[in-house]
Amino acid sequence: MIKIDDLKFDDKGLIPAVVVDVESGEVLTLAYMNKESLAVSLEKGLTCFWSRSRQELWLKGETSGNYQHIISITADCDRDALRILVRKDGPACHLGTDSCFNDILWGSEVQKPFSLQGLSELIAGRKTEKKEGSYTTYLFEKGLDKILKKVGEESTEVIIAAKAGDKQETIYEIADLTYHILVLMIEMGISLEDVHKELASRHIIDHKVKQEKMTGNDKG
Secondary structure, three states: OOOHHHOOOOOOOOEEEEEEEOOOOOEEEEEEEOHHHHHHHHHHOEOEEEEOOOOEEEEOOOOOOOOEEEEEEEEOOOOOOEEEEEEEOOOOOOOOOOOOOOOOOOOOOOOOOOOHHHHHHHHHHHHHOOOOOOHHHHHHHHOHHHHHHHHHHHHHHHHHHHHOOOHHHHHHHHHHHHHHHHHHHHHHOOOHHHHHHHHHHHHHHHHHHHHHHHHHHHHO
């Protein structure tokens, strides 16, 4: 493990920091740190940058509430740039978007990476901006009962495929179920982050329960 003094800061005492969302893998922003802001970041577990325009320390989220909780900080091979994995409380950009990188210069639709977050956003768009002929829009128009019915049907299909030992068919049906669950989540205002937080809390609770059970067995 390296130390702050092992890093290579530029002639202005700064080092670029690429901030990445630990959940989606999306690059949120590119900011700069000096030794002082990096030390604050390590102490607080929150991203703190050096504002080149204001010439002062900038604790991300101090005024907006959109803090970035640091998961890890990694230096590149030359130790003159940082990658910071974070779990964010809100939008990273001052414009209110999740990421500062939104203006497309060039992009290939063929090679555009898939993500559950991207699919979720696409589904949400079909609810707010209804598209004629869209199955997703149709589900939203029919309402919760129709969506729940489809979730039930797809759950049954997963069980049938798995029971038959058909791996490929099970994958296919799980994909269908995942899509319909995302539709249900959008309908009920549930985000992927909500589910992620719940799973994270259960992981901790489950670990404690296992310990308690082991302790109980030992006593027995």
